[in-house]
Amino acid sequence: MSMANLSNKSDSSTSYVILVAGCSHDIAGVLSTVFSNNGWETHTAIEAEQVGKVYFETKPDCVVLGSLWHETEDWIDIRDYAHSESVPIIFIDDSNSSEYRIRGFNFGANDVLGMPLIPEEVAVRVQRQLEIRTRFQEATLIDTLFGVYKRKYFFIEAERQLGDLRRTRDPFTVVVFELDRFRELNETYGYKEGIRAIRDLGRFINGRIRNTDVLIHAEDEKFILILPRTYTANAVPLIQRLQQEFSAELADAVNGTYSRSFSAGLLEVVDSDWKPGNCLDMAVKALEKAKAEGSNATHVFSLAQDQEQGWRRKLNVAVIDDDELIRNLLESRLQDLGGQQLDLNVKCFVDGEDFFGNAWHKQPGQFLVLLDRNMPRMNGMEVLRKLRLHYDRSRYLVMMLTVVNTEASISQAIESGADDYMTKPFSLIELESRIMRLIKGKRR
Amino acid sequence: MNNSLIIVLWAGLTLLSVLTLIFIYLFIKKTISNRYEMRKKKLLEDYHKSDSVLERYLRTGHMERRMVLGSAVEYEAMQEYFVKRIQVVNEEEHQRIQLFFQQHLVDHYRKRLSSRRYNQRISSLLYIERFNLRELLPDLENLLSKKIGDVEKYAVLRVMAGLQSERIIEIMMDPTQNLPDYVCRQLLYPLNMNLMERFIAGFDQCPPSLQDNLLDILRIRNERSLAFLQMLELLVNSEREELRIRAIKALASFGYASKQGLQRIEESLDHWDAKSWQEKLMLTKLMGSIKSGPFLEKLQELISDRSFMIRSEAAASILLYKDGVQILRKIEASHEDRFAQDIAKEMLKRGIS
Numbered sequence: 001m002s003m004a005n006l007s008n009k010s011d012s013s014t015s016y017v018i019l020v021a022g023c024s025h026d027i028a029g030v031l032s033t034v035f036s037n038n039g040w041e042t043h044t045a046i047e048a049e050q051v052g053k054v055y056f057e058t059k060p061d062c063v064v065l066g067s068l069w070h071e072t073e074d075w076i077d078i079r080d081y082a083h084s085e086s087v088p089i090i091f092i093d094d095s096n097s098s099e100y101r102i103r104g105f106n107f108g109a110n111d112v113l114g115m116p117l118i119p120e121e122v123a124v125r126v127q128r129q130l131e132i133r134t135r136f137q138e139a140t141l142i143d144t145l146f147g148v149y150k151r152k153y154f155f156i157e158a159e160r161q162l163g164d165l166r167r168t169r170d171p172f173t174v175v176v177f178e179l180d181r182f183r184e185l186n187e188t189y190g191y192k193e194g195i196r197a198i199r200d201l202g203r204f205i206n207g208r209i210r211n212t213d214v215l216i217h218a219e220d221e222k223f224i225l226i227l228p229r230t231y232t233a234n235a236v237p238l239i240q241r242l243q244q245e246f247s248a249e250l251a252d253a254v255n256g257t258y259s260r261s262f263s264a265g266l267l268e269v270v271d272s273d274w275k276p277g278n279c280l281d282m283a284v285k286a287l288e289k290a291k292a293e294g295s296n297a298t299h300v301f302s303l304a305q306d307q308e309q310g311w312r313r314k315l316n317v318a319v320i321d322d323d324e325l326i327r328n329l330l331e332s333r334l335q336d337l338g339g340q341q342l343d344l345n346v347k348c349f350v351d352g353e354d355f356f357g358n359a360w361h362k363q364p365g366q367f368l369v370l371l372d373r374n375m376p377r378m379n380g381m382e383v384l385r386k387l388r389l390h391y392d393r394s395r396y397l398v399m400m401l402t403v404v405n406t407e408a409s410i411s412q413a414i415e416s417g418a419d420d421y422m423t424k425p426f427s428l429i430e431l432e433s434r435i436m437r438l439i440k441g442k443r444r
Numbered sequence: 445m446n447n448s449l450i451i452v453l454w455a456g457l458t459l460l461s462v463l464t465l466i467f468i469y470l471f472i473k474k475t476i477s478n479r480y481e482m483r484k485k486k487l488l489e490d491y492h493k494s495d496s497v498l499e500r501y502l503r504t505g506h507m508e509r510r511m512v513l514g515s516a517v518e519y520e521a522m523q524e525y526f527v528k529r530i531q532v533v534n535e536e537e538h539q540r541i542q543l544f545f546q547q548h549l550v551d552h553y554r555k556r557l558s559s560r561r562y563n564q565r566i567s568s569l570l571y572i573e574r575f576n577l578r579e580l581l582p583d584l585e586n587l588l589s590k591k592i593g594d595v596e597k598y599a600v601l602r603v604m605a606g607l608q609s610e611r612i613i614e615i616m617m618d619p620t621q622n623l624p625d626y627v628c629r630q631l632l633y634p635l636n637m638n639l640m641e642r643f644i645a646g647f648d649q650c651p652p653s654l655q656d657n658l659l660d661i662l663r664i665r666n667e668r669s670l671a672f673l674q675m676l677e678l679l680v681n682s683e684r685e686e687l688r689i690r691a692i693k694a695l696a697s698f699g700y701a702s703k704q705g706l707q708r709i710e711e712s713l714d715h716w717d718a719k720s721w722q723e724k725l726m727l728t729k730l731m732g733s734i735k736s737g738p739f740l741e742k743l744q745e746l747i748s749d750r751s752f753m754i755r756s757e758a759a760a761s762i763l764l765y766k767d768g769v770q771i772l773r774k775i776e777a778s779h780e781d782r783f784a785q786d787i788a789k790e791m792l793k794r795g796i797s
Contacts, residue, residue, distance in 0.1 A: 325670055329700035336735060336766045406535055425666040428699045428733075 016061040016130055020044045021051040021078075023066025027092060027117070031064055034119045035126070048074035055081065056191045062130055063089045067100070071107065077192065079108045084145040086136045088129035092117070145195075146202045149216040154224050157214050158269075158276035161228055166272035169394050172228045173235040176283040177205075177264035179221040180295035185260070189253055197221070197251065197260050204246055224280070232268040232300050239264045243296050261296040263287065268300070270440070271313045273365065313338075315439060316365055317346045320355050320383060321372035321401070326424075330370060337432055342439070352378025356386065366395055368438065371418075373402035373409075381416065388417040397438050401426065480517055487521035498525065501544065502537045512548065519552055523571055530574065545575035557583045566599060573603040581609050588615075598627050605631040613642050619651045628654055632661040637669065644671050656690055663694040673698060677705030681712070689723050696730040710738045721751050728754055732761025740765055747788065748781035755783060759791035769795075 018035045020028050020042060028044045035042040045054040046068060055063070055078055063082055069075045082089050091104040091112040101112045110129055113122060143150045149157075161172045179185070179197055186194040198221050205225065206215050216224040227235050243262060250257035265287030269279050282301045290299035319330045327348040334346050349355040352375065361367070369387070373380035380400060387396050397419050404410075405423040413421055420434055491498045497510050513519050526541050533541065549571075556568040557580065565587070572580050584600050584607075592600075601623075604612050615621060616631060623631070632640075643650060643658050650658065659679075662672055676698065679691035695701060701709070709730070716724060728746055731739035746758035762768045772795075775788040 325668060325673065325700070329668065329698075332735070333699050336764065339763075339766060339769055408535065425668060427666050428697070 016040045017058055018042050018126070019051070019055060019058060019060035019063045021054075021063055021065050022046060022048075022068035022075075023064070023092060024068070024094075027066055027094065030117055030119075031092075031122065034117075034122050037119075038123050038127070048072065048078070051075075052078055053191050056186075056194065060087060061133060062126055063087060064092065064126070065089055065109075066092045067094050069107075081145065081195070083108060086133055086140075086144075088133055090126060090129060143217045146199055146217045148202050148206060148223075149214060151216060151218045151224075153214075154216045154218070154226070154280065155276045157216070157226050158279055161226060161269065162272050162274065162276070164228065165269060167394055168229070170229040171231060171268050171270045172226065173230045173232050174267045174269060174279050174283045175225040175227065175235065175239060175264050176218065176280070176287045177223055177225065177239070177262050178287065178291075180261045180263055180291075182221040189258075193251075193253065194221075200249075200251070201246065201260070201262055204249070205242065208242060208245075224283070232266045235266055235268075236298060236300060239266065239298050243298070247296055263290040263293075263295060264298045265290050266298065266300045273314060313341060313439075314343045314345070314365055316360075316363065316367045317344050318355060318361065318367060318369045319346065319348045320350075320352065320369065320375070320380070321348070322350050322375045323372070326372070326401075333428060333432075334435075338436065338439070351375040352380070352383035352386070355383065366397070368397045368399065368435065370399050370401050370435075373400060373404045373413075381413065384413065384416050384418060393417065399435065399438060401431070483517050484521045484524075487518065488525055491521065491525045498522070498529075502529075502533070502540055505536075505540050507544070507547075511544070513552075519549070523549070527571070527574060542576055545571075545577060546579060549575070550577055550579050553577060553580060554583050557587055562596070566596065569599050569603050573606045576607065578607050578609075581607060581611075584609075585611055598623075598630075601627070602630055606634045608634075608636055608639060610639065610642075613639060613646075616654055617643075617646065617650055623653075625653055625657060628657040629661060632657055633665070637667060640667065641669065641671055644669075644675055647675060652684065652687070655687055659687070659690040659694045663690075663697045666697070668698060668700075673700070673702065673705070677701060677708065680705075680709060685720065685723060689726050692723065692726040692730050696726065696733040699733050701734050706734065706736060710736060713738060713742050716742075721754060724749075724751075725754055725757055728757040728761055732757075732764040735765060740771075744771065744775070747775060748779070748784040752783075752787075755787045756791070759787045760795075763791055763795045 018031075018040050020031050020035075021044070023031065023044070023046070032042045032044065041058075043054050043058050043060070045051040048069070052074060063078070079089065081087075088110040089108060091101075091107075091109040093100050093104065093112050093114050096115050101114075104112050110132075111125055113125060141150055141153045141156075142148070158174070165171060179201055182194060182197070185197060198217075201221075202215065202217060202223060205223065209215060209225065209227075212228050214226040214228075216226070218224050227238075243264070247259050247261040250259050265283050265285065267279060267283040267286055286299045286301035290297040293299065317334055319327055319334075321327050321330075327350075331346050331348050334344055337344055347358075347360055349358065354377075355361055355369075356378070369383075371380045371383055380402060384398055384400070387398060398417065399420040399422065400413050400418045401422050401424065403424045410421050410423075419438055422431060422434060490496050493499070497508055501507055501511060513522065526545070530538065530541055553568045553572055556564045557572075559565055571577075572584070581604065584604055587600055588597065601612065601615065612631060612635070616623065616628070632643075640658075640662065643654070647655060647658070659676075676691050676695045679687055680695065682688045682691065695705075709727075716727070719727075724746075728743065731743055740762070743758045743762050747755055747762065749755050749758065759772060762771055765771065769792065772788040772792050776785050776792060779785050779788065
């Protein structure tokens with residue numbers, strides 16, 4: 001599974017993967033034929049150690065176990081992994097003895113198939129187990145092997161956070177992180193160490209985050225962390241501290257200790273119009289960049305640098321001013337504001353009535369209103385009061401731009417809900433940086 | 445012998461009495477001045493009290509009889525108090541202070557303006573400006589017609605400008621006045637836009653130094669009016685280079701040009717080779733502030749200009765375009781000129797934080 005399509009991976013895979021383990025060659029052959037006839041991908045392994053390796057490489061949806069297993073530690077581990085992921089284990093009873101069947105069920109079998117193997121029966125019984133597993137998978141949100149949320153919970157939580165962002169305008173941060181050199185670790189110390197490392201990392205992070213933060217196991221050695229109401233500027237030091245502490249904790253191995261590390265990609269979610277999938281993709285991109293820098297690295301996704309089409313932040317900008325020169329000036333100037341980060345939809349209105357009379361002001365999305373004060377029909381203060389009284393405050397940012405510069409009138413406007421106030425004549429550079437600050441929120 | 449002794453004695457006695465007289469004079473003068481200072485200090489202390497007559501006036505606007513001034517020390521103390529107090533007042537209080545000065549102190553300052561003592565004239569100028577005593581404008585003009593030095597003349601002009609005197613326009617447009625640049629700017633800066641528009645209307649009749657300074661001050665003050673814009677668009681093609689450069693700079697800061705104005709500049713793009721690097725630099729800046737397709741093309745050409753300043757400004761201007769980052773990246777990666785690549789790289793590094 002490549003990293004980039006982490007967000008597209010489906011939970012209920014249409015093609016199942018079956019692991020045939022510990023069977024003699026002829027039985028394995030029969031089973032493989034049955035499964036591949038059903039369109040299922042089949043892998044075979046005989047020795048316990050090999051079975052474990054194949055299990056973690058292929059992630060089977062069902063394990064079919066022949067009589068070559070024993071109640072040894074290696075087999076018990078495989079059984080535990082399978083159970084923790086609700087992967088069914090089907091035993092093949094080639095001796096047709098009740099004693100073996102009882103032993104099998106005691107060990108943790110979900111079903112036992114007796115001899116002779118009838119292809120149709122094998123297929124239907126495995127199918128049944130797979131269906132139960134799928135239903136169970138769909139119903140649970142916790143990854144029992146690692147004790148944290150499963151990947152699909154990300155989409156639920158991210159939607160919730162996006163809703164929160166829409167209301168409060170407080171951005172949140174998505175961190176995607178993964179163990180460094182996981183493949184190398186597996187090859188050097190064995191898959192069990194690999195599993196242990198993932199579990200350690202999950203526990204390590206889980207024990208050090210706020211209880212409002214959400215940790216999710218994405219897949220394999222990859223995790224997602226959602227930090228609500230957190231700017232990346234604050235998240236980066238946190239992640240870097242965790243990286244430091246994690247790599248300082250040494251893991252035991254047969255021949256001494258070794259250190260592990262993880263890399264992280266961060267994304268500050270600032271636009272409530274983004275989809276959870278977009279967010280995940282952007283964070284994964286940042287992680288790829290971090291990995292390219294080496295291990296134990298962090299990278300923050302930045303819209304300016306990692307720009308891709310369709311990820312621009314959209315904003316409707318209304319210029320309400322009776323001075324035609326100012327309208328033309330702002331309309332032409334603001335189009336290019338923010339470069340590729342912003343997609344500004346600028347529209348001009350001659351006064352308040354013109355603005356409220358146009359359905360444009362009701363379209364979905366975020367608004368920035370640049371408001372003159374003295375206008376013929378409906379003046380700036382009336383527009384401001386109406387916006388604050390009848391419209392969602394967080395969707396309409398209002399900046400007053402006017403010649404009225406007495407302190408009483410400025411304080412009156414601020415009290416009535418203006419987000420910023422600038423007096424004319426104004427400097428364009430100052431105006432543009434104030435607008436950028438308003439759009440970006442309270443960060444700076 | 446006796447005679448000479450007597451002469452010495454007399455001389456000594458005369459000297460002693462002169463010295464005694466001087467001593468007595470100085471002593472009395474010091475005592476008077478001490479009493480004056482004491483009195484002033486006492487008055488200031490009284491004024492500072494929260495229920496003093498002046499503070500009550502500032503709060504209520506009600507003038508009590510006790511506020512009517514008699515002695516010189518009262519004038520001085522009050523004016524000193526208000527000069528400090530006016531820095532920490534709200535609008536209402538500000539107006540009340542002004543009203544008080546207009547009602548009670550105009551005559552006082554009028555007298556001082558016609559005083560023969562330089563100090564008195566100069567110090568009253570400060571208060572006239574601070575308390576906006578427009579009633580004294582004729583007296584100021586009168587003072588100008590007298591024989592006064594340049595320092596005093598400029599001070600009077602500054603006060604007149606602060607009081608928005610229309611006479612200032614005539615004076616400044618008079619080429620024989622030969623006002624230095626710094627005075628010109630000091631006079632222009634406080635003028636309101638109505639007066640400024642009068643300069644704009646009569647721009648052709650202004651002396652060159654006034655023209656240059658007018659453009660600068662309007663730019664610094666971020667003024668934007670239609671008349672100003674139209675003037676700038678015409679001046680971009682002025683005969684005088686200095687004026688062209690300042691007009692282009694002002695237009696860049698204005699941030700907008702009409703369709704015709706924009707077209708005129710775009711048409712001039714082909715005749716750039718004859719221009720000085722200073723003018724080219726300003727035009728490069730302008731093309732980042734006011735955006736158009738032909739400008740962007742020209743900027744991409746200018747990024748390999750011989751002058752570092754122009755290359756650098758061109759890169760900065762490109763960065764202001766919507767897809768400026770991408771264009772600079774392309775230049776950095778594949779432009780045939782290494783200098784262009786370098787400047788694109790540097791600007792990308794500096795521009796994106």
